[in-house]
Amino acid sequence: xNSPAPLPERAIYGFALFLGSWFGFFLYFIWxxxxxxxxxxxxxxxxxxxxxxxxxxxxxxxxxGIGYILLFGINMMSTAPLNSTHTITDNYAKKQQQKKFQExxxxxxxxxxxxxxxxxxxxxxK
Amino acid sequence: MAEERRFRSxxxxxxxxxxxxxxxxxRELAVRGPRLQLRSLSAATSAVWLAAYGLFALSENSMVLxxxxxxxxxxxxxxxxxxxxxxxxxxxxxxxxxQVTSSYASGKESTTFIEMGQVKDVVINEAIHMQKVIYYLxxxxxxxxxxxxxxxVVPLFQSSKPRLDxxxxxxxxxxxxxxxxxxxxxxx
Numbered sequence: 001x002n003s004p005a006p007l008p009e010r011a012i013y014g015f016a017l018f019l020g021s022w023f024g025f026f027l028y029f030i031w032x033x034x035x036x037x038x039x040x041x042x043x044x045x046x047x048x049x050x051x052x053x054x055x056x057x058x059x060x061x062x063x064x065g066i067g068y069i070l071l072f073g074i075n076m077m078s079t080a081p082l083n084s085t086h087t088i089t090d091n092y093a094k095k096q097q098q099k100k101f102q103e104x105x106x107x108x109x110x111x112x113x114x115x116x117x118x119x120x121x122x123x124x125x126k
Numbered sequence: 127m128a129e130e131r132r133f134r135s136x137x138x139x140x141x142x143x144x145x146x147x148x149x150x151x152x153r154e155l156a157v158r159g160p161r162l163q164l165r166s167l168s169a170a171t172s173a174v175w176l177a178a179y180g181l182f183a184l185s186e187n188s189m190v191l192x193x194x195x196x197x198x199x200x201x202x203x204x205x206x207x208x209x210x211x212x213x214x215x216x217x218x219x220x221x222x223x224x225q226v227t228s229s230y231a232s233g234k235e236s237t238t239f240i241e242m243g244q245v246k247d248v249v250i251n252e253a254i255h256m257q258k259v260i261y262y263l264x265x266x267x268x269x270x271x272x273x274x275x276x277x278x279v280v281p282l283f284q285s286s287k288p289r290l291d292x293x294x295x296x297x298x299x300x301x302x303x304x305x306x307x308x309x310x311x312x313x314x
Binding site: 080082085094114115119123 | 250251254255256262266274276277278279280284294298301
C-alpha cells in the first residue's frame with residue numbers, strides 16, 4: 001500500500017501546495033515592498049511590523065549556518081570515548097546465542113570477540 | 127637485553143620504542159616521544175611577547191609587558207608539568223600485573239598498577255578519535271560477575287599515539303607473557 005507511485009491524490013496535494021506557496025510568496029512580497037500608507041488607505045491595517053520582513057530571513061539563514069556547526073558538535077559529543085566499552089561490544093553482542101555448528105555449512109553470522117580477532121590478525125600462525 | 131626501534135606516531139612525529147626483557151615473564155616496553163624543541167619554544171615566546179609589545183604600543187600601559195612575561199613563565203611551567211609527556215612505559219610482570227607509567231617533561235611520573243587477576247586481555251582496538259580512526263592499544267579488565275564480559279577499557283600510550291606497526295610489536299610482546307598464565311598451573 002505504501003508505494004511511491006504517482007497517484008491522483010498526490011497530484012492534487014502537490015498542485016495545492018504549489019499554488020499555496022506562490023500565494024504566500026506574493027503576500028510576503030506585497031507586505032515587504034508596498035508602503036504602509038498605501039495599505040492603510042486600502043483598509044488593511046493589521047500587519048506585522050515591516051522589520052520582520054528582513055529579520056525573519058536573516059534569522060533563518062543564521063540558524064541554518066549554526067545548524068551545520070551544531071550537528072558537527074553533536075556528532076563529536078556522541079562519539080564514544082576511547083575508554084568506553086561501547087567500542088568493544090554492545091547489548092546485542094552480549095546477548096547473542098551460539099548456533100550449533102553444522103558440518104559442510106557456512107558458519108552462522110555472529111559477533112567475534114575482539115581478543116580472537118586480534119589473535120587472527122596480529123599473531124602469525126606457526 | 128634492550129633494543130630500540132624508531133617509528134612514527136599517528137600525527138607523523140618520530141617516536142622510539144624501547145623493549146627490555148628482564149626475565150622470561152617480565153618485559154618493559156617504553157615509548158618515547160620527541161623532546162620539546164627549542165625552535166617551537168622560541169616561536170611561542172616571541173609570538174606572545176610581540177603581541178604584548180603591540181598591546182603596549184596601543185595602550186601605553188607597561189603592566190602589559192610584565193603580564194606577558196609572567197604568563198609566558200607560568201604557561202611554560204604548567205605545560206612541562208601537566209601536558210608534555212616525554213615517555214610512556216608498560217611493565218608486564220607475568221604473575222603479578224601490569225604497570226603503566228607516564229613521565230612528564232618536568233620529571234613528574236604518574237603510575238598505575240593493574241593486578242593480573244583483573245586483566246582479561248591486551249588488545250589493539252580501533253576507534254573514532256577527532257575525525258580520524260586510530261588504532262590504540264588497550265587493557266581489557268575482567269568483569270567479576272561475567273567471565274566473558276569486559277568491565278572497563280584502559281587505553282595505553284594516549285599521548286604518543288603510535289601507529290599500527292609499533293602497536294603490533296608491543297602487542298606481540300604482551301601476548302607472549304599473557305599466554306604463559308594460561309599454561310602455568312593455577313594457584314589456589
